[in-house]
Amino acid sequence: MPTPRKRKGAGSELLIPIAALLFTLYYFWTIWNSPWTAQVSAFFIGTILITLVLVFMLKTAVALYRREAHLGIGELLAPRSLLPVRIGLLMMTVGYVILVKWGGFTLTTWVFLCGAMLILNGWRRKRLVALLSAALALSGYLLFIVAFETRFPRGPFENLMRSIF
Amino acid sequence: MEFSPDLFASLFFHTIGYWWVIIPSILLGLIVGAIPGFSAANTIIILLPLTLVMDVEVGLIFMVALYCSSRMGAGIPAILVNIPGTAGAAATPLDGYPMTKAGKAQQALAISFVSSTAGGLLTTVVALLTMPWLARVSFYMHSVEMIVVMLFGISLIATIAARDTLKGLIAGFFGLMIGAIGTDHVYATPRGTFGFLELYDGVPLIPALVGLFAVSESFLMIEGESILSQHGKDVIRKSGWAATLEGARIAVFRWWHITWNSLIGLVIGVIPGAGASIASFVAYQQSRTYSKTPERYGTGHPEGLIAPESANNGVTSGTLIPLMILGIPGGATAAIMLVVMQYHGVILGPALFTDYPELGYGVFMAMAVTYLMMIFTVLPLARYMSRVTLLSTVYMAPLVIAFTLVGSFVPREYMFDMYLALAFGVIGYIARKTGYHVAAILIGVILGPLLEQYFLRALKMSDGDLMVLFSSNIGNVLWMLLVFSVTLSLYMQHRRRSTDSAEDGKSR
Structure with missing residues (x-):
């Protein structure tokens, strides 16, 4: 047939x-x-x-x-099994773009990386993800904002650091 | 401006003495070139106060080294994760990324590094020897000639679209329409801006690049645990220095290809405003047209990687020629160099080469020395850089999204640009999922406004007479070359199909 x-x-x-x-x-x-x-x-x-x-x-x-x-x-939308993960990542990305204006680069990037990595990782290895996200967000802060003095969106964390140092 | 071997030899050794400036600048340039939004021009602007307090010679060497290495750096993420660092590297992933997916990232990086450095070095030497004549190129390239050069670039859309011509052309012309957003050049009438003031200057390239390549790629890469197949992972894990040497060998054996494409880059670089993106697209299109194996382009063919990488590095010396001889900057970085030199009281022009040859020729010598040093400093890094591809997409996708989206904010500091990158990300995702090539859309976005600008200028000079497009001798020669190039491409495609169908017939 x-x-x-x-x-x-x-x-x-x-x-x-x-x-x-x-x-x-x-x-x-x-x-x-x-x-x-x-x-x-x-x-x-x-x-x-x-x-x-x-x-x-x-x-x-x-x-x-x-x-x-x-x-x-x-x-x-294929593969269908990945649809909830993809929607989750999209929501996190939209949230990141909206919130970075108020939250600033470092804080918002940390929250975004944490959330997105947890979604993609099936909510496993929470501690590793939190630490890795913090390290990446801080590295970005040190490289771009401190070293290159790039005008990334600033928020509470950047303002606090500026007032301390 | 006469050729003097003694002067060049002493300049060469004098410039090598500045290794302490050149090597850190190379490493900094690699980083800023690799991150979308951080072009060499932006970095030099950020570090401008530092450059101004330096001795003029040190400042220029710093800027030249940063400029050259950032051009090479832009190709690294293009090869490894399908995200060009700048628009000048937008043609690099066409063959670079398929090589990575096949586990040949290290080899692809080595090919890119050797092509970039050899192409850059060769064109710098050619520029040093032929500067007075090359400077005249910009005098002869008027709007009509530029239109034909743009059309050379646009004809790449048809090349990319070889598998589904209609889809490719729709993507390319959609890009051209998007590129036409903004106010018109004469009366500043807003067109297609959806009422957004931020789009009055046109669609900014970095958000388009970030969205079409980085964001869309991130949403696709999560379909697998890694961007590599298991075989690809095994190859990367086991690869030693042999893959770097093999990549270098592949590039060196194609020396003629590097020479030809870097010279295309040099000539296009001399024309003010043309730039690396046009050069790399024209080079890729030419390379594929005259190749004996055009069907391998887009599948991870080394020549498809060599062409754009050698061309966009050929542009670097080209952009400095009109700057040094005529005082006309050929690009953004050259414009900043002009500011620095004027701050130090350097008068640009032919007199610079007779009054201060160590400065006039010194800039090009700094470029040559930088390219020489890059071979030894960057090539060994290919082995370690390629390991990035082993990173799980669980970590890579969010990292790419966060850092590239915020990178799209940097050039203009508009939050709007991040939303724009997201919108391009959605377009890019749909395009990739449904078989439309994002590179074709990007070519349109890059070339659309330039084409309109030159087209309008030509029409205004001729009171709207379209025959102006065929009014210059150089333009007519370029038209013939374009027609020949496109016809040859179509003929080769037709012959290939005939051969394939004949072979199919035999096998039945």
């Missing part, structure tokens, strides 16, 4: 072209009443991009019609 051919996940493959199409249309909207110098290059590139996206959509439609593809986005 012949094995059924695996259908391609066209839904996930359409995400980038759809994003490109929507962005190009939005871009055109922002330059519609602008002088020609602001339009010429974008219209040239945008028209080619829209054409390419339409060709891709046509190809996908044909594949869907022939039942060679489906509109699922499963490939994007």
Whole structure:
């Protein structure tokens, strides 16, 4: 008995072209009443991009019609077993970007590294993770803020260190 | 500016005497080059007060050594973890990272180091001997010629897209559209900015680089316990000095490849504003087009690693030529050097080479000595650096995310840039998961604004007449080379497919 051919996940493959199409249309909207110098290059590139996206959509439609593809986005989330971990890491990353403004580099990096490593490690080796994260965050502080005087986001820890030394 | 062997010999030994400045600068440059957001220019700005109080010669040697080694440093994370340290190394992971995944990280680093140092050294010597003539290149490269050079870079999108042309082109043109975000060059009309003031100057490169490469790679690398297969791990654990020597041998045996690509870098470097990213993409595209084995590019082919690494180091001496002879900086680092030299009262121009030859030629000699010292200081490190790949992704992924995201904050100090890096991370993740090449998007983001700038300049000079694009002799020669290059690439691809199908037919 012949094995059924695996259908391609066209839904996930359409995400980038759809994003490109929507962005190009939005871009055109922002330059519609602008002088020609602001339009010429974008219209040239945008028209080619829209054409390419339409060709891709046509190809996908044909594949869907022939039942060679489906509109699922499963490939994007694969492997499913890792989905909670990936969502956890994403939440930690978003939290890091939001909180670093107030928490400063060292403290927020320590919390982020601790949380992210614990999520990825299945909440095992808590002490090792806490110590390793602290060492990495402190090394970053010493190298970038103390040695290079880089203007990383500053928070309570950096302010405390500055007032002591 | 005449060639004098005695002067060069005495300068060479004089510069070697500054080893105590050069070696620490090399190590510092490797670190700042490897971290996205910490370019040599940023570091020199941070250390500017220190540079100003130094003796002008020491200050220049320090800056030159830092500049050269940071260029090489940018290739290290590109090879080891698929994250280029700067946009100039964005073409390096195309073949460097597949080598790492195959357990050949040490060999790849050795190839990169030898190509970088040999390419940099060779172009420095060429620059020393041909400076007056090379300086004229920037006079002949106007907007029309630059458009063709950009198109050489963009044609790499098609090269990358060889496996799925349509997807590659969509990714590349999507990048070009993203690169067009910002105000227009004439009336400052905001375009595609979503109302964010932070995007009025265009899309900053570092957040794009961090998001597309580092953040997206981190979310993918957690699918395995390590970025290496078990075989790859075994190879790395067992590898001794032999892998370094093998990498060096591979690079040395391809000396012609290093020579050709570093000279591409030198010529592109001379053109103000062109830079290492364009040079490395053009070199990679040229290398693949004229290769006998183009199908191996993108799979961990040494020549695909040699091309961008030798080209982006060829740029370093190129950017200093217009600075030293014409007083026109060819890049950000050269601009800071100009500030330092002016602070010390050094008048740049042809007179510098007759009045103060030890300073004029000394800068290039410092570059040559730095590259020589890099061979001995950096090459042995390949063995130890490659061990980074043995680190579990449990620890590596969060570390990469935290340090690169905060690195995207550094150049402009906008919190917005961290959000932007995150947004590019999402785009990069979807792109990688669905078969769109992030390098194609990045090429678009880098070249988009430059192409528009030169395109508009050419059209304004000709009152909107498109035929201006074919109005210069040099431009027409470059057009012919471009057409030849693309046609040859398509022909080779067609011939390869025909051969493959013929072999398939025989095997049935």
